Amino acid sequence: MHALNALIAQLKAGNCHTPLLAYSRFLLALCFLLTLYFNDLATLSVADMPGYASHHSAPLKYLNLFYLLPAGIAKAIAIAILLATMSGFLPRITALLHFWVAFSLYNYITIMNGGDKIAYLFALLLLPVCLTDPRLNQWKPHNPAPHNSLNIIPNLAIVFVKLQAAWVYIDAGTAKLANSQWRDGTALYYYTSHYRLGAPQWLRSLNEYITLTSAGRVLNWGVLAFELLLGIALFLPKRFRKMLFIPAVVFHLLIAVNFGLVSFFIAIAGMLILYLLV
Numbered sequence: 001m002h003a004l005n006a007l008i009a010q011l012k013a014g015n016c017h018t019p020l021l022a023y024s025r026f027l028l029a030l031c032f033l034l035t036l037y038f039n040d041l042a043t044l045s046v047a048d049m050p051g052y053a054s055h056h057s058a059p060l061k062y063l064n065l066f067y068l069l070p071a072g073i074a075k076a077i078a079i080a081i082l083l084a085t086m087s088g089f090l091p092r093i094t095a096l097l098h099f100w101v102a103f104s105l106y107n108y109i110t111i112m113n114g115g116d117k118i119a120y121l122f123a124l125l126l127l128p129v130c131l132t133d134p135r136l137n138q139w140k141p142h143n144p145a146p147h148n149s150l151n152i153i154p155n156l157a158i159v160f161v162k163l164q165a166a167w168v169y170i171d172a173g174t175a176k177l178a179n180s181q182w183r184d185g186t187a188l189y190y191y192t193s194h195y196r197l198g199a200p201q202w203l204r205s206l207n208e209y210i211t212l213t214s215a216g217r218v219l220n221w222g223v224l225a226f227e228l229l230l231g232i233a234l235f236l237p238k239r240f241r242k243m244l245f246i247p248a249v250v251f252h253l254l255i256a257v258n259f260g261l262v263s264f265f266i267a268i269a270g271m272l273i274l275y276l277l278v
Contacts, residue, residue, distance in 0.1 A: 022138035027270030095130030115264030128157035165275035170231035185217030
């Protein structure tokens with residue numbers, strides 16, 4: 001009972017309605033904005049691909065922006081909503097609209113990457129946080145009344161946000177441990193040198209020089225260790241979590257440079273703000 005009372009007191013005292021929320025939502029919206037801006041809707045959803053019918057035939061598709069309106073109009077509305085979300089103004093309104101766009105794209109894109117999934121999931125998880133945000137502009141600080149019961153809902157939602165972020169890394173790290181190439185230290189070589197999915201040509205020579213040496217094996221195992229460390233960061237004191245933020249961003253930036261996963265990097269950066277800094 002004492003532990004429960006302590007948890008409730010902590011949830012009442014916490015303040016997650018800070019400008020950090022605006023930074024995170026900016027990046028999560030930017031992930032989908034880039035996907036929409038640089039791709040035709042016909043490219044994002046290919047009707048003759050296996051699994052298309054089952055993926056797109058659910059009754060909820062009638063709530064999907066990209067089925068309700070002609071392609072050009074739907075795309076323009078989605079871009080306008082994402083820009084409004086990135087502005088940080090009127091979070092209670094833009095949170096719902098942002099989730100609608102995220103839901104629509106998630107259930108419309110035939111081939112998606114992990115960034116799209118993260119951007120959709122955290123648009124959903126942030127709904128309780130944004131719908132209880134009294135600010136007109138999320139870029140400005142907010143000082144709620146201490147020990148207010150109204151603080152419980154958004155702070156509890158942030159707990160679930162952090163749990164989900166922790167699971168992203170725990171799942172990534174443990175899944176790699178099941179792969180023999182990650183265990184023997186050769187996975188980085190195979191991934192970066194892959195003829196289609198690997199690093200760009202200008203990086204191939206450098207990557208091969210590194211990954212074919214003993215340093216490459218250490219780097220390979222370092223990836224595993226760092227992902228597992230990020231997975232347990234949830235249980236570390238806040239000051240240590242903050243220290244992991246810059247290394248984590250650099251880690252994912254290197255992944256983006258090597259594999260071209262720009263939208264994934266942007267979505268992950270938005271998630272890391274919530275996980276390590278809020």
